[in-house]
Amino acid sequence: MAPRTRTSDQPATRGHTRDATGDPHTAGATTIALANQKGGVAKTTSVASIGAALSELGQRVLLVDLDPQACLTFSLGVDPDTVERSVHDVLTGSAEVGDVVVTCEEGVDLVPSTIDLAAAEAMLLPRPGREYVLRSALEGVGAAYDVVLLDCSPSLGVLTLNALTAADALIIPMPCEMLSHRGVGQLLDTVADVQKILNKDLEVWGILPTLFDGRSNHAREVLADVGERYDLPVLEPPIPKTVRFAEAPAVGRSILATARTSKGAQAYRDVAASLLARL
Numbered sequence: 253m254a255p256r257t258r259t260s261d262q263p264a265t266r267g268h269t270r271d272a273t274g275d276p277h278t279a280g281a282t283t284i285a286l287a288n289q290k291g292g293v294a295k296t297t298s299v300a301s302i303g304a305a306l307s308e309l310g311q312r313v314l315l316v317d318l319d320p321q322a323c324l325t326f327s328l329g330v331d332p333d334t335v336e337r338s339v340h341d342v343l344t345g346s347a348e349v350g351d352v353v354v355t356c357e358e359g360v361d362l363v364p365s366t367i368d369l370a371a372a373e374a375m376l377l378p379r380p381g382r383e384y385v386l387r388s389a390l391e392g393v394g395a396a397y398d399v400v401l402l403d404c405s406p407s408l409g410v411l412t413l414n415a416l417t418a419a420d421a422l423i424i425p426m427p428c429e430m431l432s433h434r435g436v437g438q439l440l441d442t443v444a445d446v447q448k449i450l451n452k453d454l455e456v457w458g459i460l461p462t463l464f465d466g467r468s469n470h471a472r473e474v475l476a477d478v479g480e481r482y483d484l485p486v487l488e489p490p491i492p493k494t495v496r497f498a499e500a501p502a503v504g505r506s507i508l509a510t511a512r513t514s515k516g517a518q519a520y521r522d523v524a525a526s527l528l529a530r531l
């Protein structure tokens with residue numbers, strides 16, 4: 253079944269209106285940015301997989317693709333070339349989030365991206381309050397979801413600043429390799445600036461170790477050291493490196509659907525369950 257576009261007069265009704273504790277949701281969605289200005293660290297894979305896992309847990313999930321390369325959009329079975337309205341229209345003010353949302357087979361809703369988003373950076377730059385555009389756009393749908401996951405592009409530009417300004421929490425996906433550390437200090441400096449100026453409520457929930465090869469001594473050493481080095485919590489369990497992840501995007505589903513019982517899928521389910529307690 254192809255993903256369908258939902259019009260704004262059809263609210264998100266799938267899922268539950270109560271959270272895991274049975275309390276009515278009054279505070280609105282918890283927004284979590286997955287950011288790291290390095291490419292290839294499994295931001296997009298983690299957003300798709302954690303989103304699918306939280307949906308399995310009965311959460312109403314919205315994913316936002318903030319990368320002009322539109323990998324999240326593609327990997328959830330939506331062809332970016334056929335998307336008529338996207339996150340670009342939301343950021344330019346010509347559409348509301350509810351107008352562009354697509355419901356995916358994965359059980360999650362998606363704000364898709366297209367290559368048009370590459371122009372958003374330049375378009376936003378001269379605008380006053382440019383860092384707040386996504387935050388105010390998401391306020392309109394906060395009551396319809398339990399969690400919003402933001403898939404950032406590999407840069408610290410204005411799109412990522414929009415994500416950090418809109419987010420309640422930040423998760424930093426990081427492969428367990430030495431060179432993957434480079435740039436994390438710069439990311440944390442940016443986070444500190446955002447906390448000072450744009451979003452004092454932003455919490456860093458921690459590093460998510462990805463592409464973890466448990467047979468490698470080096471990977472285990474990096475995993476043991478990374479939390480102390482940056483004085484950050486390390487989310488558990490680490491996500492194992494497995495070829496099953498490479499297969500999933502091609503069929504437009506996350507690894508939770510294509511390899512239901514794989515170690516990778518189970519690791520993401522465990523991470524999602526630990527996040528659920530904090531939503």
Ligand SMILES: Nc1ncnc2c1ncn2[C@@H]1O[C@H](COP(=O)(O)OP(=O)(O)O)[C@@H](O)[C@H]1O
Binds near residue numbers: 292297498499
């Ligand atoms: N746990 C994993 N094991 C093996 N390959 C992975 C894993 N996680 C992600 N990948 C692959 O690594 C590449 C980069 O992942 P991606 O999520 O696109 O990173 P980013 O969004 O940070 O650029 C993709 O080809 C993806 O399929």
Ligand SMILES: [Mg+2]
Binds near residue numbers: 296404
């Ligand atoms: Mg990506």
